Amino acid sequence: MSGGEGPQRFGARLAEAVTAHGPLCAGIDPHTPLLAAWGLTDDADGVERFGRIVVEALAEHVACVKPQAAFFERHGSRGVAALERVVADARAAGLLTIVDAKRGDIGSTMAGYADAFVGDSPLAGDAVTVSPYLGFGSLRPLLDLAAQHGRGVFVLALTSNPEGAAVQHAVGADGRPVARAVAEAAAAENAGATPYGDVGLVVGATVGSAVSDLGIDLAAVNGPLLAPGVGAQGGTAEDLRQVFGDARRLVLAASSREVLAAGPSTTALRDAARRSADALTAALAG
Numbered sequence: 001m002s003g004g005e006g007p008q009r010f011g012a013r014l015a016e017a018v019t020a021h022g023p024l025c026a027g028i029d030p031h032t033p034l035l036a037a038w039g040l041t042d043d044a045d046g047v048e049r050f051g052r053i054v055v056e057a058l059a060e061h062v063a064c065v066k067p068q069a070a071f072f073e074r075h076g077s078r079g080v081a082a083l084e085r086v087v088a089d090a091r092a093a094g095l096l097t098i099v100d101a102k103r104g105d106i107g108s109t110m111a112g113y114a115d116a117f118v119g120d121s122p123l124a125g126d127a128v129t130v131s132p133y134l135g136f137g138s139l140r141p142l143l144d145l146a147a148q149h150g151r152g153v154f155v156l157a158l159t160s161n162p163e164g165a166a167v168q169h170a171v172g173a174d175g176r177p178v179a180r181a182v183a184e185a186a187a188a189e190n191a192g193a194t195p196y197g198d199v200g201l202v203v204g205a206t207v208g209s210a211v212s213d214l215g216i217d218l219a220a221v222n223g224p225l226l227a228p229g230v231g232a233q234g235g236t237a238e239d240l241r242q243v244f245g246d247a248r249r250l251v252l253a254a255s256s257r258e259v260l261a262a263g264p265s266t267t268a269l270r271d272a273a274r275r276s277a278d279a280l281t282a283a284l285a286g
């Protein structure tokens, strides 16, 4: 979608936000111990308050936020309504939102997830995470609706957890490692887009040498590379340079618990996020 024909594309909006605020996507993960530490109840009201505090603290200070849908869904319909209000709050504050929902299903059901997460539903943020492990092609309805609405999609490629390798490093029938096939499919979606396309990948900060070992050309993806695992999972800003190499200009690092541990003070949250964004900017520069 080019300028003037519809909503500004996600890739363009994200690139602008990263230029303004640095490559940090702050997670909104209201874990039970964090809710307790913040003096909040472990229910729908607590997770909503938690999310809205993060939005208030970080709007105009970070490129985007990533609410983790699981922590809202665990409180049922009231939790889902809380997530909707956090997404609305972020939008009103001008903060980009990636809803980390990791949906994936057969194509016909994917159309339902598309309506929920990249269509007109109140659950739709600026982008959503999805799983390609029912086949990249099964994502088609969601990829198409996201493009129509100027929204983004982050496809799991090399996840930050150690168990992911058993599936993602496996070599498929066509001789390509599964994660490389996912990366090449994302690249095809983004061909020709500037500054980059709307279909990103999830590649953990903790994956070590997997990108080069599997022969994955991340720069060719030409889409944002969401890198969770910085902070609580042991990944560092310096690791990102090693993992992403020439593709580092595409990196959007995700960090949740490390930043959230500074709350509930909005000033302390903001300071923690700024420190993290500055370290990431420095590590990824040049």
Ligand SMILES: O=c1ccn([C@@H]2O[C@H](COP(=O)(O)O)[C@@H](O)[C@H]2O)c(=O)[nH]1
Residues within 6 Å of the ligand: 027, 029, 068, 100, 158, 159, 160, 161, 202, 204, 228, 229, 230, 231, 232, 233, 254, 255, 256, 257, 258
């Ligand atoms: O490969 C992945 C994909 C997603 N995540 C999510 O990111 C955050 C990480 O939280 P931290 O507190 O910074 O560890 C969380 O919501 C995960 O579900 C990931 O970690 N790895």
